[in-house]
Amino acid sequence: MKTKLSARVLAAPLVLLTLTGCSMTDNGSDIPSAGTSTSSDAADKVEGVSSGLYDLIGVKGKTSDSRATVTECSGKDPDKYFRILHPWSFTPASSSDLEAAMQRLREALPRHG
Template identity: 75%
Template sequence: MKIKLGVLAVAIPLALTTLTGCGMTDNGSDVPSSGTSTSSAAADEVERVSSDIHDLIGLRGKTSDSRATVTECSGKDPDTYFRILHPWSFSPASSGDLETAMRRLKEALPEHGWKIVEYGPDTSKNKNLSLTADNDVKKVSVHVVQMAKDKPPMLSVDVISGCYQVPDGQKVEHF
């Protein structure tokens, strides 16, 4: 399934501005430090987190085929520091399962180390149900939007890491 460009146009800036790791701060920063890693290893880890979230949904459906991407850490050297963003979507086999998918995430995420920091309707004209959760151990956040009025109805999911630093002598690989 292809992700609509309009969804990405809203989702990526939203993820970058609102998913700052609420409750996961290190050293007074809004974004937690995720340690040292190469871009590709960090992307693999964030994609594993996305896969775990997908498994928590526990329903059949179509998942977009998207890869993680490198973004900047605001206010830090872009050659040394980076974040990983993995946007994807899930359309359940039955549109009636959309609410079930969101309810399962709300219930299962806290059981797997996540803290729900926001849950309720968003500010869009559709008042989409949205959920934001942080995982302090993995230094990642997830933002899920239930897009019930889309065709097909889907969950829009953004998983974003804290700030990584590349190993000494290396530069951030952008993809």
């Protein structure tokens, strides 16, 4: 029973990726920029990052079926300022695989930036 409960609790969302352009400015300052892109291109890139994270997990399991979404920044030009959100979750095939998945992420994430 404890194993089943642990697996359910740990099946909570593993990754939530957000790309924010709302705080960018047009004043030519030295504030770092994420670059420029269309919202569609940015959503594709975020999904690519999610896919890469899934590959790093390296254990069998089930992911939620979700796509990246685009939201506007209040009061700003929606063609230039937007947010990309891609929430997804991963449930390992067995609760014992969770520790293996987390260990793989601890080791691989620093090497992949």
